[in-house]
Amino acid sequence: MALLKKMLAQLGIEEERVRLEWVAASEPDRFVAVVKEMTQKVRELGPGAPDLVAVA
Amino acid sequence: MAKLKLALYWAAGCGGCDVAVLDVNEKILDIANLADIVLWPIALDFKYKDVKAMEDKSIDLCLLNGAIRNSEQEEIAKMLRAKSKVLVAFGSCACFGGIPALANFSNRSEIFQRVYVEAPSSDNANGRFPQTSTKVEEGELELPEFYDTVSALHQVVSVEYFVPGCPPPVDLILKFVDLLATGQLPPPGTVLGSDKTLCDECQRKKGEKKISRIYRPHEIIPVPEQCLLEQGLICMGPATRGGCGQKCINANMPCRGCFGPPAGVPDQGVKMLSALASIYNAKDEGEIAKMVEEVVDPAGTFYRFGMSTSMLKRKRL
Numbered sequence: 570m571a572l573l574k575k576m577l578a579q580l581g582i583e584e585e586r587v588r589l590e591w592v593a594a595s596e597p598d599r600f601v602a603v604v605k606e607m608t609q610k611v612r613e614l615g616p617g618a619p620d621l622v623a624v625a
Numbered sequence: 626m627a628k629l630k631l632a633l634y635w636a637a638g639c640g641g642c643d644v645a646v647l648d649v650n651e652k653i654l655d656i657a658n659l660a661d662i663v664l665w666p667i668a669l670d671f672k673y674k675d676v677k678a679m680e681d682k683s684i685d686l687c688l689l690n691g692a693i694r695n696s697e698q699e700e701i702a703k704m705l706r707a708k709s710k711v712l713v714a715f716g717s718c719a720c721f722g723g724i725p726a727l728a729n730f731s732n733r734s735e736i737f738q739r740v741y742v743e744a745p746s747s748d749n750a751n752g753r754f755p756q757t758s759t760k761v762e763e764g765e766l767e768l769p770e771f772y773d774t775v776s777a778l779h780q781v782v783s784v785e786y787f788v789p790g791c792p793p794p795v796d797l798i799l800k801f802v803d804l805l806a807t808g809q810l811p812p813p814g815t816v817l818g819s820d821k822t823l824c825d826e827c828q829r830k831k832g833e834k835k836i837s838r839i840y841r842p843h844e845i846i847p848v849p850e851q852c853l854l855e856q857g858l859i860c861m862g863p864a865t866r867g868g869c870g871q872k873c874i875n876a877n878m879p880c881r882g883c884f885g886p887p888a889g890v891p892d893q894g895v896k897m898l899s900a901l902a903s904i905y906n907a908k909d910e911g912e913i914a915k916m917v918e919e920v921v922d923p924a925g926t927f928y929r930f931g932m933s934t935s936m937l938k939r940k941r942l
Binding site: 571572573575576579580581582617 | 730895901902913922925939940941942
């Protein structure tokens with residue numbers, strides 16, 4: 570994950586957009602909390618930088 | 626049998642692919658017996674207008690090397706697509722973007738800034754940059770438009786076959802010519818090469834893969850018979866298509882990935898990152914940090930030849 574984040578930073582993808590969590594089947598509340606946090610975080614970050622892929 | 630019409634073209638490449646065609650040595654005479662060349666900018670003086678005047682689908686085979694990074698290359702690629710029955714993405718740049726696609730970590734304005742302003746050899750006090758159109762007394766001068774993003778050939782026009790390699794090995798070129806001459810070409814869309822990974826074909830001794838330090842190629846002289854990855858070198862073998870003849874491995878150098886991802890792998894860089902992370906013996910956060918430090922340029926290393934065809938294709942700016 571640490572190496573992936575370093576590589577994604579080189580590609581212009583913010584670190585906060587990627588997250589790895591281990592949640593046990595017996596932790597439903599934590600699962601919900603992690604999903605809420607993550608969606609909240611991505612909403613705050615807003616859309617990614619525009620795609621420059623298209624050629625003329 | 627009437628001779629085949631053959632075109633060779635270079636877009637954003639280094640010329641090495643054209644030299645690789647000449648490296649078939651005396652077999653070039655067989656190719657000359659088989660085909661009439663109608664365009665080959667590196668070797669012969671044909672004009673674009675003559676090719677433009679040809680009927681559509683009148684070229685039997687076009688080997689196009691180099692990536693597409695400006696409007697001239699795109700225009701010629703589209704013209705050659707229309708004129709050619711079989712269009713081949715020839716070499717790693719045409720297949721995957723290649724080394725020129727490392728420019729996808731940047732964009733036009735950053736590149737122009739570096740080349741025409743910051744480079745120590747630039748003397749450009751007036752801050753002039755290339756323009757697509759410049760008016761002078763004699764009329765209007767035109768230059769091709771430089772794109773922000775380097776593309777592989779099949780991202781611009783449809784392509785029948787992919788012959789990877791930086792440059793494509795002579796054996797593979799001859800195999801392709803032979804398949805063409807004997808009418809045994811595989812289904813369109815085929816990548817010439819092996820369906821296995823380079824690792825599968827590699828003859829080096831392989832043991833348990835656990836490494837605790839990553840070396841750059843200049844830092845150690847590896848043992849010739851043993852797996853390079855096990856010796857701490859980033860060898861792209863697990864994430865790279867085989868069929869290259871293993872010139873680098875035989876020269877005791879790690880694979881750099883020029884044959885692109887193996888069949889069924891959508892993203893070469895992520896595949897390699899995952900392979901490397903799983904063999905690194907890191908027991909705590911400190912050792913993970915050490916590993917991240919040792920992989921100096923992960924994106925540039927894992928996508929050295931494949932930026933254009935990676936999932937992200939370019940850096941987001």
